[in-house]
Amino acid sequence: MHEECGVFGIWGHEQAAQLAYYGLYALQHRGQESAGIAVIDGQTMHSHRGMGLVTEVFANDRLQSLRGFAAVGHVRYSTTGESSIRNAQPLVFDFRQGNLALAHNGNLVNARHIRDILEHQGSIFQSTSDTEVVAHLIARGIYKTIPENVRESMSMLKGAYAFVILTDHELIAMRDPHGLRPMALGQLDGAYVVASETCAFDTIGATFVRDIEPGEMLIIDHNGLQTHRFSETAHKALCTFEYIYFARPDSDIDGFNVHMVRKQLGRLLAREAPVEADVVIGVPDSSISAAIGFAEEAHLPYEIGLIKNKYSGRTFIQPSQELRSLGVRLKLSAVKKIVAGKRVVMVDDSLVRGTTSARLVSLLREAGATEVHVRISSPPVRHSCFYGIDTSAREELIAAKKSIAEIQSFIGADSLAYMEEATMLQAFGVTANEPHGFCNACFTGRYPTEIFPTTKTVLEERSKHPVER
Known part of the structure; x- marks a missing residue:
């Protein structure tokens, strides 16, 4: 049985990169092919990612160059896209609305359909990961703010996902409407932390606050935490293999x-x-x-x-x-x-x-x-x-x-x-x-979602109305 990925995010701590490193170390069991961390210091986004274990990727004082008050991190096992540095996460982009770093645990079952449409419309992809599809959807959004474009993009996705997104102004965390992949919220010294498993909180000394709900989007910025729904909760369907095999024994997931x-x-x-x-x-x-x-x-x-x-x-x-x-x-x-x-x-x-x-x-x-x-x-x-x-x-x-x-x-x-x-x-x-x-x-064999739905109609309809709403 192949493993998934692990995601980690923190906002509001002067040692964000170091804490992300230790959080990823605790989540290493979820992915051992590659690791990466992106940080923001208020003006610039810095990142480093590489192939191998967390300790290998961040050897030789690599963390010293990652200075900032917020960070996202990722450990990967490839489920979509080959094992390659170009698919290592977080994926980092610089576009018209600023810097953006994405870390994703899960798999988007309609990513191929969306990618085909986006490529036909002129998008150029740098990786074979389904995660990059989301970045393109956000970049092509018609709203003024990234959170609004993130919310709209999530409505087009089918499958399993726990996303952590870092921008110049906020940390955004989302869990798919079925809750197929786990994600929890914690706090440390006034900073907010999100992670795939609570064992990451224990490692860095953070306090568990609660599980992020299916279909919920958290926006964390200098004003604190806001919670929104980008989708009504569908039939909840947390993967039982999280308990059977994937998660660390000391983690708590959805109350168990x-x-x-x-x-x-x-x-x-x-x-x-x-x-x-x-x-x-x-x-x-x-x-x-x-x-x-x-x-x-x-x-x-x-x-x-x-x-x-x-x-x-x-x-x-x-x-x-x-x-x-x-x-x-x-x-x-x-x-x-x-x-x-x-x-x-x-x-x-x-x-x-x-x-x-x-x-x-x-x-x-x-x-x-x-x-x-x-x-x-x-x-x-x-x-x-x-x-x-x-x-x-x-x-x-x-x-x-x-x-x-x-x-x-x-x-x-x-x-x-x-x-x-x-x-x-x-x-x-x-x-x-x-x-x-x-x-x-x-x-x-009873799947909680359609396995290969198409979003062609949604995307084509949106391209006819490129005005702000």
């Missing part, structure tokens, strides 16, 4: 602590798919909480049976299957003294292609495990995600083409069980047949 949700998923999984075993282990790092919950519910000892090499990158960063397989061997190893001669329950958060699970089962058997029972704390991933989680094409998703029995055989496990969708929702207090505010499209 990630670690506690994962533990509850493990408990529910133990009730739904019990098995006779000697020990429970989790796949580091995102499955540890669920494994602890499973062990507690099953009255089995929890042990560290797999050790992660913390200096290896995530396996999905490798471009080929051969390198991904090598990455698994570099990344994880079995603790022989724990698993040898034991019936092992291996709890993992998801099973996408199946190749990593097969290798882990093999590692445990090589270490002497007599039985390996795999338990997945989410339903089978049978459908692609179009909202910023870069899952494989559907034909590469093993659950889309194989039965659970066939998957069990493929990975070499003694037993395999997934969690049912209804059971998963119980971790959030949702009972059967009750409306809920989560997106489970990768499990069910």
